[in-house]
Amino acid sequence: MRRAGLIAGTACVGVVVVMALVALFWTPYDPGQVEASQALAQPSAAHLFGTDGFGRDIFSQLLVGARICLQVGIVSVAIGALVGVPLGIWAGMAPGRIGRAIMRVSDVLYAFPALLLAILLAAARGSASTGTAMVAIGVSTVPAFARVAHGATRSVMARDYVAAARASGIGWGGIARTHVLVNIAPVVLVQTSTSFGLAILAEAGLSYLGIGTAPTTPSWGRMLYDAQKYLYQAPLQLLWPGMFIAVAVLGFNLLGDGLRDALDPRLRTGRHDD
Amino acid sequence: MDFRIGRRPLIGAALAGSLASLVGCSSKDGGSGSQAQVHDLVVGATAAPDALDPSTNTAAAISQALLYNVYETLLKVDGKGAYQPLLAKSWTESPDGLSYTFTLEPNARFASGAALDASAVKTSLDRIGQDPTTLATLKSQLAAIDRVETPDPGTLVLRLKHPDNFLLYFLAQTAGIVYEPSALSTLNQKPAGSGPFVFSAWSQGESLSLVRNASYWGTPTKFDKATFKYYADPNAENAALSSGDLDIISNVQAPQALGQFKDTSRFTILDGTTMSEVVMGFNHSRPVFGDIRVRRAINYAINRPELLQTVADGHGRLIGSMVPPTDPWYEDLSNTYSFDPDKARSLLAEAGHSSGLTLALRVPTLPYATAAATFVTSALKDVGITVTVDQLDFPARWIDEVMTKGNYDMTIIGHAEGRDIVKWADPQYYWHYDNPAFQKLIQQAQTGPADEVNGIMKKAAEMLATDAAADFLYLLANLVVIRADLSGVAENLTSDSFDLTTISSKDF
Numbered sequence: 001m002r003r004a005g006l007i008a009g010t011a012c013v014g015v016v017v018v019m020a021l022v023a024l025f026w027t028p029y030d031p032g033q034v035e036a037s038q039a040l041a042q043p044s045a046a047h048l049f050g051t052d053g054f055g056r057d058i059f060s061q062l063l064v065g066a067r068i069c070l071q072v073g074i075v076s077v078a079i080g081a082l083v084g085v086p087l088g089i090w091a092g093m094a095p096g097r098i099g100r101a102i103m104r105v106s107d108v109l110y111a112f113p114a115l116l117l118a119i120l121l122a123a124a125r126g127s128a129s130t131g132t133a134m135v136a137i138g139v140s141t142v143p144a145f146a147r148v149a150h151g152a153t154r155s156v157m158a159r160d161y162v163a164a165a166r167a168s169g170i171g172w173g174g175i176a177r178t179h180v181l182v183n184i185a186p187v188v189l190v191q192t193s194t195s196f197g198l199a200i201l202a203e204a205g206l207s208y209l210g211i212g213t214a215p216t217t218p219s220w221g222r223m224l225y226d227a228q229k230y231l232y233q234a235p236l237q238l239l240w241p242g243m244f245i246a247v248a249v250l251g252f253n254l255l256g257d258g259l260r261d262a263l264d265p266r267l268r269t270g271r272h273d274d
Numbered sequence: 275m276d277f278r279i280g281r282r283p284l285i286g287a288a289l290a291g292s293l294a295s296l297v298g299c300s301s302k303d304g305g306s307g308s309q310a311q312v313h314d315l316v317v318g319a320t321a322a323p324d325a326l327d328p329s330t331n332t333a334a335a336i337s338q339a340l341l342y343n344v345y346e347t348l349l350k351v352d353g354k355g356a357y358q359p360l361l362a363k364s365w366t367e368s369p370d371g372l373s374y375t376f377t378l379e380p381n382a383r384f385a386s387g388a389a390l391d392a393s394a395v396k397t398s399l400d401r402i403g404q405d406p407t408t409l410a411t412l413k414s415q416l417a418a419i420d421r422v423e424t425p426d427p428g429t430l431v432l433r434l435k436h437p438d439n440f441l442l443y444f445l446a447q448t449a450g451i452v453y454e455p456s457a458l459s460t461l462n463q464k465p466a467g468s469g470p471f472v473f474s475a476w477s478q479g480e481s482l483s484l485v486r487n488a489s490y491w492g493t494p495t496k497f498d499k500a501t502f503k504y505y506a507d508p509n510a511e512n513a514a515l516s517s518g519d520l521d522i523i524s525n526v527q528a529p530q531a532l533g534q535f536k537d538t539s540r541f542t543i544l545d546g547t548t549m550s551e552v553v554m555g556f557n558h559s560r561p562v563f564g565d566i567r568v569r570r571a572i573n574y575a576i577n578r579p580e581l582l583q584t585v586a587d588g589h590g591r592l593i594g595s596m597v598p599p600t601d602p603w604y605e606d607l608s609n610t611y612s613f614d615p616d617k618a619r620s621l622l623a624e625a626g627h628s629s630g631l632t633l634a635l636r637v638p639t640l641p642y643a644t645a646a647a648t649f650v651t652s653a654l655k656d657v658g659i660t661v662t663v664d665q666l667d668f669p670a671r672w673i674d675e676v677m678t679k680g681n682y683d684m685t686i687i688g689h690a691e692g693r694d695i696v697k698w699a700d701p702q703y704y705w706h707y708d709n710p711a712f713q714k715l716i717q718q719a720q721t722g723p724a725d726e727v728n729g730i731m732k733k734a735a736e737m738l739a740t741d742a743a744a745d746f747l748y749l750l751a752n753l754v755v756i757r758a759d760l761s762g763v764a765e766n767l768t769s770d771s772f773d774l775t776t777i778s779s780k781d782f
Binding site: 034 | 508509527528530531533534577580581583584637639641644645647648649651652653655661663664665667
């Protein structure tokens with residue numbers, strides 16, 4: 001029962017990953033191919049999920065969209081983790097003024113929603129694109145990683161083995177690598193999975209607002225944006241990308257929760273069975 | 275303590291408010307009848323203005339809300355393109371075309387009560403010509419004016435440097451607005467004109483409210499209040515009309531959504547023409563577009579009837595050049611390049627691009643532009659042109675990158691201004707189209723005999739089409755949805771204004 005979430009999460013993520021992999025080699029149609037005569041076709045054998053207002057095959061777009069969704073997740077979470085985790089560890093190991101300063105700056109950054117950052121970035125860079133969105137989402141996940149790493153580092157630093165390591169003359173860098181990083185890895189992994197889901201949602205939101213992925217690139221958020229004008233004519237069009245966004249986000253969140261339970265029993269929520 | 279004192283009047287106000295609304299209700303039901311019903315007109319629009327002075331800001335939304343409603347001009351263009359008197363009762367043109375004499379409406383007053391005489395008109399026209407902050411477009415529209423004379427308060431004489439057959443038209447638009455001379459420094463916060471409505475409040479990004487000008491010099495409006503409400507999301511705007519929060523949608527953004535207003539007992543749908551040509555512009559300063567074969571290939575590669583169908587659900591017109599059907603020299607040029615992808619491929623091969631060509635299409639974040647970009651990208655891919663699309667936030671980023679810096683290969687935008695075909699004669703304009711033969715035609719049309727204008731302008735429009743100066747995708751439809759009891763909304767848009775002055779309701 002405890003593993004159900006993990007299994008469901010893995011399954012959802014698996015679906016998205018398989019779609020993305022398939023899209024690398026094959027899509028039934030060119031996802032950008034406009035066929036005006038086929039516009040708004042119902043789901044059929046030829047078009048599994050039907051076509052959009054331009055006659056583009058929705059299934060092909062969904063496949064490529066999965067790739068973009070994973071790409072956004074990976075890049076933005078990588079930015080967040082690679083910047084946030086070292087900062088958090090640094091702040092946790094230097095608990096004086098430096099540590100506080102780092103965390104306050106990170107708190108300020110935390111106050112900026114990803115959307116606002118993306119708009120600022122798009123304005124600064126001159127154009128809105130998937131790249132801008134990934135950087136913006138990445139930057140906005142930095143504080144979350146810093147916080148998690150900071151808290152976990154603090155608790156690791158209070159352990160006897162760290163005191164022993166210091167007593168035996170191991171430097172700060174050595175302790176960070178051999179003791180801190182290894183011990184906070186599970187929490188960071190859980191955060192990675194959760195942030196992944198949030199990043200996908202943020203990209204979809206940005207594209208839906210027209211400040212994320214550019215037209216002709218079939219991101220799921222972009223598909224939602226294109227489909228909204230057919231809300232009354234062809235509501236199914238909104239369902240498909242929306243459904244896959246939900247599956248992906250749910251999948252990564254369940255996976256995160258499941259991983260937390262599996263990797264770190266102490267962090268288990270609402271359970272007193274150990 | 276302070277807190278409590280501060281709160282009491284608020285509660286009082288709230289009570290008074292609810293009492294007033296109760297009274298309002300009973301009078302509506304025919305109770306007392308002493309309290310007149312407030313007639314409020316709420317108009318939905320997109321693209322909220324970011325300032326309020328139409329002479330110093332390009333945002334079309336300013337003139338949309340204020341021209342003819344709050345501000346007036348000497349004359350006005352009617353739906354058929356003919357000139358009608360407004361602040362000028364009558365006018366005459368000298369035989370040599372070098373001067374115009376306007377006789378002003380003697381009763382005309384600004385809403386503040388100040389007199390609207392010839393010197394006020396002179397101040398406004400001189401300001402466009404001389405003030406460095408006014409828009410270059412407006413300056414060029416009135417560039418022919420040499421000096422403005424005011425022989426007496428009721429007479430205005432324009433002396434021209436050269437005859438200008440387009441001058442009257444531009445005097446009837448934003449360039450010809452007569453501003454209250456004493457309010458010039460605060461026009462961005464508080465518009466001051468002589469129209470049937472007076473500016474009342476502006477909430478940036480949300481709404482702009484006007485109230486009836488109680489001392490209007492002409493026929494007063496039947497509405498006590500008019501509000502423009504701005505929506506970024508077309509679905510929200512449509513829902514607001516369905517639920518009764520709006521009385522009018524001034525420009526339906528997604529024609530696909532018109533179906534929800536089919537109920538004729540509640541709504542009337544107007545499907546006319548705008549002056550907004552959706553142009554896929556080429557950057558002529560890029561060598562690739564110096565080759566007419568490439569420009570023609572692109573024109574042949576795009577199936578515009580299908581584009582109109584998918585992008586605008588078939589609403590709008592194919593025009594093939596830069597002239598809307600409401601201009602007197604309109605001619606249907608939409609068949610200059612009929613869809614022929616094979617011809618496009620062979621033209622590209624001739625031009626040396628048989629191995630492929632990559633072009634950057636930078637579109638503003640406007641629904642029709644991004645939708646058209648989707649269609650164009652697919653169509654050009656079919657003939658071997660790879661298009662990389664990115665979108666620029668509109669207006670700020672698009673204007674900066676494309677219009678100012680010229681940092682683009684192709685772009686798609688609607689040109690809403692009237693008679694904007696003359697912009698093709700300006701090599702500095704963002705297309706960088708430099709065609710001396712075309713410039714000469716525009717010059718002739720402007721300064722030559724008035725009876726030859728239409729013929730020359732027709733030739734100019736044909737030249738743009740055959741030269742494939744751009745891909746003239748289509749003309750935006752003027753899709754307006756109004757509450758069924760309202761009438762008087764113009765079907766075809768022939769000015770920068772959303773004219774409220776002609777609107778009436780059959781219910782009052």
